[in-house]
Amino acid sequence: MASTPDASPPEYPPPFERPTNRRWIIFALAASTSFILYLHRYTWVLIRSDIKDEFDLTNTQVDSLYTLFNVTYAMGQIPGGVICDLFGPHLFLGLIIAVWSLTLPMIGLGTSMNSLGLARLGFGAAQAGCYPSVAKVTREWFPPGRRTTLQALVASFFGRSGGAVSSIVLGTVLMGYFELGWRASLVVLSGVGIVFAVVFYKLYRNQPSADPRVNAAELALIRGNDAPTDGNSGKGNVLPVGRALKNPSLLVFVVQQYMNAGADYVYSGIMGSYFIEARSVEDKAILGLLVSMPLWGGAVGGIVGGILNDVLITLTGSRRWARSIVGFSGKTIACGFLFLSIGHPDPMTGAWLLFVTKFFSDWTQPTVWGASTDLGGRYSATVFSIINSSGSVGGVVTPIVGGLLLDHYATATIVDGAEQMVTNFTPVFILVGIMYFASALCWLFINCENSLDKSEPTS
Secondary structure (H helix, E strand, C coil): CCCCCCCCCCCCCCCCCCCCCHHHHHHHHHHHHHHHHHHHHCHHHHHHHHHHHHCCCCHHHHHHHHHHHHHHHHHHHHHHHHHHHHHCHHHHHHHHHHHHHHHHHHHHHCCCHHHHHHHHHHHHHHHCCHHHHHHHHHHHHCCHHHHHHHHHHHHHHHHHHHHHHHHHHHHHHHHHHCCCCHHHHHHHHHHHHHHHHHHHHHHCCCCHHHCCCCCHHHHHHHHCCCCCCCCCCCCCCCCCHHHHHCCHHHHHHHHHHHHHHHCCHHHHHHHHHHHHHHCCCCCHHHHHHHHHHHHHHHHHHHHHHHHHHHHHHHHHCCHHHHHHHHHHHHHHHHHHHHHHHHHCCCHHHHHHHHHHHHHHHHCCHHHHHHHHHHHHHHHHHHHHHHHHHHHHHHHHHHHHHHHHHHHHCCEEEEECCEEEEECCCHHHHHHHHHHHHHHHHHHCCCCCCCCCCCCCCCC
16 A cells, blocks of 8 residues: 555665755754744844833833743743643744744833733743743754754854844844834834744644655654654653652752853843943944844854764763763853953953853853753653743843842942942842852753653662
8 A cells, every 4th residue: 555645754764765854944944933032032122222211111110021021931931841742843833933923013012011011921921932842843853963063053053143133133124224113123023923933834843753755764864863752742741740850950950040041131131231331332333243242152152062062972972971061161161251351441352251251151052952852851842941941030030139239239420510320230240150150060960861751760
């Protein structure tokens, strides 16, 4: 009987069969998802001042709106991961891309703090399930030997690049060249996201074995030494809570990610204010360049870290120590360069030092992805959602602590005959340096080979 078009390819490829290249289409979809996620999320950096002026908000009020995103983003991580593990990323990820794209311009409809806050809460909730789902995509479709390198490109390079070019697309192109208002510009970016959601849904399949365009040779290449998964939904795909709580590596991993992601507050929240107030940078063109430099450092560092992970796994034969070495070294070196950057008097040199800081800090990001998929196995989306959720909690708490520090260390100074509050940013950077080093220490105790996909966790 002839096989149907939807039949799974045979387990073993015929001799000399060349693999198809369907996995690279999936790679492009995953990379584009990451890019658009950050492209949309970092629009806040540019529209913040417009919202503050238009609604006559204080800095405390406008930064409270910023933080609301992280509240629902944190709350939605684990539910999103569980749903993805149950049903696969195909429908779920395609749907949430469309939902967050529709939610993005909703803040332009706000008329009060309450309505603005609801829009930010909705946007955070819609984006919450994205990276747990993309983690699932990378585990199902990327060969084990190259998985961390490809995860680095998806999560670090394309994600950070989307954030870095967000202000250029929104400000320079849409609001500058085309002279659109910020509301209309958000609508344009929303349309881009909706179109991509349709493309993702049309082209993606949950597993290579479910895609008739994948031949047996490509399926064998993707699986490598991994055992085939047991489908996209059904029994056995929900992580037992007790097993998670008994896994010491997962518990330390949660602390690590809290420190890791919480420290990013300085780049997404106060970097512009830092260069304006502490570095006296007034030229907007130069300011935009200086603020974007750490993100570009993170984009490049992510690629290097991913390659380094795969090389060390091959050299050492140990995923556990390859992950720990990259994680510990990256955060430790980043801590040192962070203190060098804030101590240098020249703004451009300081920005380059922050580039190097973020380079080493973010070369650990593929390590987070790789360790999550190693620990999670078929529960990889749920495990990643737990890790990302703890990072989101750090993203809520650290700005609050940072704001208190900035207010506490602000002093009244007479400038041109008028009293002006001068903020000392050094205590916040010291806090971030401490968080970097705490994150580094955690990596020494994370054993990614202690998989939750086993019947019982090992010690």
